[in-house]
Amino acid sequence: MGTLAKSSRSLYLCFPLIFPGNFGIFWAFNSSKLFRQYTGKNEFGLTLKNLQLIILNIRANFEKGNQMFSKILRIFFVLLIVILINCCEIYRLQVWPPRKPLIVDTNKCASISFKKVLWQIARGTQVGGHFRAGHFEMTPYLMQVSITPADEMFSQVVNEELTNAGYKVIGADKLLFESDDSWKSDYLLGARILNLSYYTYAGIYDSAEAYIEVQWELFDKETRGVIFRRKTAGTSRTEEMMGQECIYKAFANATKDLLADEQFVNYLRLNKAGKDELGSPRKLVLIRKFELPKFQRASELMNRAIESVVTIKHESGHGSGVIISDDGYLITNNHVIEGRHLIDVILSSNIILQTEVIAANPDYDLALLKINGSGFKPLPIGDSDQAVAGEEVFAIGTPILLDLGQSVSRGIISGKRTLEKEKEYIQTDAAVNPGNSGGPLINSKGEVIAIVARKFTTQDNLAFCIPINIALFKLGIVSK
Numbered sequence: 001m002g003t004l005a006k007s008s009r010s011l012y013l014c015f016p017l018i019f020p021g022n023f024g025i026f027w028a029f030n031s032s033k034l035f036r037q038y039t040g041k042n043e044f045g046l047t048l049k050n051l052q053l054i055i056l057n058i059r060a061n062f063e064k065g066n067q068m069f070s071k072i073l074r075i076f077f078v079l080l081i082v083i084l085i086n087c088c089e090i091y092r093l094q095v096w097p098p099r100k101p102l103i104v105d106t107n108k109c110a111s112i113s114f115k116k117v118l119w120q121i122a123r124g125t126q127v128g129g130h131f132r133a134g135h136f137e138m139t140p141y142l143m144q145v146s147i148t149p150a151d152e153m154f155s156q157v158v159n160e161e162l163t164n165a166g167y168k169v170i171g172a173d174k175l176l177f178e179s180d181d182s183w184k185s186d187y188l189l190g191a192r193i194l195n196l197s198y199y200t201y202a203g204i205y206d207s208a209e210a211y212i213e214v215q216w217e218l219f220d221k222e223t224r225g226v227i228f229r230r231k232t233a234g235t236s237r238t239e240e241m242m243g244q245e246c247i248y249k250a251f252a253n254a255t256k257d258l259l260a261d262e263q264f265v266n267y268l269r270l271n272k273a274g275k276d277e278l279g280s281p282r283k284l285v286l287i288r289k290f291e292l293p294k295f296q297r298a299s300e301l302m303n304r305a306i307e308s309v310v311t312i313k314h315e316s317g318h319g320s321g322v323i324i325s326d327d328g329y330l331i332t333n334n335h336v337i338e339g340r341h342l343i344d345v346i347l348s349s350n351i352i353l354q355t356e357v358i359a360a361n362p363d364y365d366l367a368l369l370k371i372n373g374s375g376f377k378p379l380p381i382g383d384s385d386q387a388v389a390g391e392e393v394f395a396i397g398t399p400i401l402l403d404l405g406q407s408v409s410r411g412i413i414s415g416k417r418t419l420e421k422e423k424e425y426i427q428t429d430a431a432v433n434p435g436n437s438g439g440p441l442i443n444s445k446g447e448v449i450a451i452v453a454r455k456f457t458t459q460d461n462l463a464f465c466i467p468i469n470i471a472l473f474k475l476g477i478v479s480k
Contacts, residue, residue: 322396
């Protein structure tokens with residue numbers, strides 16, 4: 001029996017070796033306490049009943065310690081998972097597929113050359129970094145230091161995408177020392193890289209991710225001006241880190257996004273005779289860019305803007321319009337002048353003048369008119385792409401009655417909407433009524449950002465306007 005007691009206690013006292021640290025102390029403390037309780041000073045006085053009690057106590061203590069250990073282990077693993085998720089996801093880029101380019105007929109397309117790419121990111125700017133498995137610190141990538149993309153690679157990417165989409169690309173196949181043939185093309189395309197994010201990851205699986213934002217500009221050699229601007233973005237993820245291929249793939253996707261833009265494509269869908277696909281002669285109207293002087297009060301700005309808004313009168317009603325050039329070009333809605341060639345317009349001074357229709361786009365309900373004469377007071381053209389929800393705007397026109405000519409209402413941009421066969425509109429809560437059609441929606445600088453088109457007659461504060469960028473394009477107007 002004494003041998004049994006010695007063996008049992010020796011086995012029990014081995015638990016500190018199995019559960020080191022705090023758990024070892026826990027078992028050692030309970031071991032001495034247990035034997036003192038049941039055997040006293042005589043370690044050989046152990047009975048079968050006392051042994052059973054010792055075993056039960058050991059089991060209880062073991063389960064208690066095991067529960068504590070499990071709780072601590074669960075907390076540890078939860079914290080570890082949170083840390084790993086944060087370290088892995090905080091620098092992960094969102095990657096999305098590019099839009100599919102619109103394919104054009106090479107024989108019915110104007111020629112184009114890609115001129116150059118300009119970086120708008122300052123030298124030394126951090127544009128990303130490199131992560132290694134087992135390291136929480138990132139090695140930064142600096143622009144033009146650790147990241148030095150080759151401009152000729154970007155030119156090659158654009159030329160390949162243009163050719164794949166069916167465009168007639170001039171100079172794409174030239175060798176290093178051959179002459180620059182871009183002068184032979186109808187259009188020149190340029191790119192400004194506004195933003196770049198590039199991350200690489202080394203570990204079990206090597207990978208790279210890139211995001212690039214590009215400002216495109218299309219230059220018309222006939223008019224000697226930029227006729228189209230658009231921002232696009234591209235992303236890419238590759239399963240390797242070799243070179244900077246991921247950056248070029250992201251740029252290629254940004255190029256695909258440009259070639260999916262209907263407005264860009266329509267500029268180039270011309271045949272050799274200089275006509276569009278419907279056979280209409282191609283004729284661009286050039287207007288001069290300018291800015292209004294700064295006014296001390298909003299009322300002064302509105303009084304100046306009123307001078308640029310006209311009432312368009314005909315036998316069955318009236319509408320509104322806005323003068324956009326000092327030589328008498330003005331924009332209105334097509335439904336205001338539909339079926340008429342010579343139309344009277346009433347200036348803010350009540351002078352009545354005749355106009356003629358220069359261009360019309362029934363699909364978008366737009367029309368371009370020309371007043372004979374010069375010295376008119378136009379409103380400057382804004383950039384509707386930069387208009388945002390919540391921005392203060394003003395609608396000017398002749399609602400309901402001719403006696404209410406050049407009425408001003410104030411509101412905000414409620415949002416940008418896509419309605420009726422993918423047409424884009426700017427929604428506003430500025431008061432609009434019958435007769436306001438064709439009038440301008442202007443911003444706080446007095447710039448025209450949209451043309452009033454329609455409202456829901458059963459709802460107040462719900463009007464829709466055609467963005468000015470779309471209006472210029474649909475009517476063949478170039479602001480330079």
